[in-house]
Amino acid sequence: MTERDLVHPPSVTDERHPSDLAEILERVLDKGIVIAGDIKIDLLDIELLTIRLRLFISSVDTARKAGIDWWETDPALSSRAARDTLAQENAELRTRLHALESRIGAEELSTVGAAEEERHP
Amino acid sequence: MTEAATLTYAFAVCRGGDLTAPAEPFAELPGLGTGAPVRTVAAGPLTAVVQDVPAAGYDEEALRRRLSVGAELERCARAHHAVITAASALAPAVPLPLATVYLDDGRVREALGDRETSFLTALGRIAGRAEWGVKVYAPTGPPPAPAAVPAVVPAEGPGPGGNGRAYLDRVRTRQRGREQRHALALRAAERVDAAVRGLAVAARRLRPHGVEVTGKHRTHVLNAAYLLDLGRERELRAALASLRRDETDVQIELSGPWAPYSFADGGITDPGAAP
Numbered sequence: 499m500t501e502r503d504l505v506h507p508p509s510v511t512d513e514r515h516p517s518d519l520a521e522i523l524e525r526v527l528d529k530g531i532v533i534a535g536d537i538k539i540d541l542l543d544i545e546l547l548t549i550r551l552r553l554f555i556s557s558v559d560t561a562r563k564a565g566i567d568w569w570e571t572d573p574a575l576s577s578r579a580a581r582d583t584l585a586q587e588n589a590e591l592r593t594r595l596h597a598l599e600s601r602i603g604a605e606e607l608s609t610v611g612a613a614e615e616e617r618h619p
Numbered sequence: 620m621t622e623a624a625t626l627t628y629a630f631a632v633c634r635g636g637d638l639t640a641p642a643e644p645f646a647e648l649p650g651l652g653t654g655a656p657v658r659t660v661a662a663g664p665l666t667a668v669v670q671d672v673p674a675a676g677y678d679e680e681a682l683r684r685r686l687s688v689g690a691e692l693e694r695c696a697r698a699h700h701a702v703i704t705a706a707s708a709l710a711p712a713v714p715l716p717l718a719t720v721y722l723d724d725g726r727v728r729e730a731l732g733d734r735e736t737s738f739l740t741a742l743g744r745i746a747g748r749a750e751w752g753v754k755v756y757a758p759t760g761p762p763p764a765p766a767a768v769p770a771v772v773p774a775e776g777p778g779p780g781g782n783g784r785a786y787l788d789r790v791r792t793r794q795r796g797r798e799q800r801h802a803l804a805l806r807a808a809e810r811v812d813a814a815v816r817g818l819a820v821a822a823r824r825l826r827p828h829g830v831e832v833t834g835k836h837r838t839h840v841l842n843a844a845y846l847l848d849l850g851r852e853r854e855l856r857a858a859l860a861s862l863r864r865d866e867t868d869v870q871i872e873l874s875g876p877w878a879p880y881s882f883a884d885g886g887i888t889d890p891g892a893a894p
Contacts, residue, residue: 518874519693519696519697520828521874522697522700524825524826524828525700525714525877525880525881526696526699526700526714526716526717526880527696527717534730535629535718535730536720537626537677537678537679537682537718537720537721594783595783597783
């Protein structure tokens with residue numbers, strides 16, 4: 499992702515050509531079957547194929563610019579990456595919580611200590 | 620049973636009478652590049668556009684292997700699409716899915732015969748019409764500058780407690796901003812869909828593309844296909860031009876005209892949608 503992509507005004511659009519591979523694939527693969535052939539490739543396989551193909555497309559179009567394995571770390575794409583992000587955030591929050599708790603704990607102790615001192619002068 | 624040396628690969632189905640004018644209308648096309656000509660097989664009132672393919676390269680096992688290789692899948696998809704586009708240019712044509720393969724011409728005739736009524740219905744529905752694709756994207760970059768700067772957070776917090784709260788506030792604000800922008804984009808997408816649907820005789824939502832195709836900088840919020848009468852292209856373009864002026868939260872892309880891939884087996888017809 500580049501700065502240029504981000505500042506690109508949203509309303510500016512490119513017309514996609516019917517030669518766009520992703521568009522062709524979603525049309526030749528993703529359609530309901532009107533007729534069954536004698537040689538069958540089941541839908542699950544086609545699903546897998548499209549996934550693979552989309553990775554393939556990205557390797558041609560996008561990945562070249564963005565780094566070949568960025569989808570590995572993209573939470574939107576990789577559930578593992580999503581888990582990693584969550585785990586990281588979780589750990590960070592725990593650390594902060596711990597810091598807060600020990601700080602409050604210390605304050606409470608000193609307050610209690612002060613009170614006890616008052617009771618037993 | 621002995622294995623036939625060739626199988627019959629089917630691309631599209633037309634009405635029989637529609638393809639008789641040039642004797643061999645597809646002879647010049649490479650098709651899948653097997654060397655065999657792209658030809659037609661008549662089956663009652665229907666005609667299939669087919670090509671002989673070697674059994675060794677197109678039986679189930681070989682086909683699966685073939686389509687698992689990105690470059691080969693692309694080649695086959697483009698070849699398949701090219702034949703369908705050529706057929707559609709000559710006559711209303713129902714596109715068949717990639718890799719629709721029969722043991723021989725006889726099996727093609729049987730399959731077409733079994734589904735004759737639904738093919739004729741489909742051909743009636745798509746005649747004189749073309750498919751257009753409309754995609755709407757929401758940019759996923761950081762929000763415009765003012766919202767992105769949480770001015771209330773001091774650069775140096777009073778201590779770990781202050782920093783933690785500020786951190787949570789930042790996360791919450793960021794999350795809320797994302798949700799708001801996404802909701803805005805979804806509403807914009809619905810308005811785009813409603814406007815284009817109004818010009819169409821049928822509409823269908825396709826699966827949105829993942830980030831691998833859209834790129835990380837935008838999310839796909841609408842992927843739709845519309846079946847429009849051939850004369851309405853200008854109206855469609857005008858409607859989209861006006862939508863692009865109004866809907867500044869999203870990007871709108873148009874593709875087409877396509878052979879009516881998304882409406883071969885139905886499509887959600889919206890009675891009252893088109894005048």
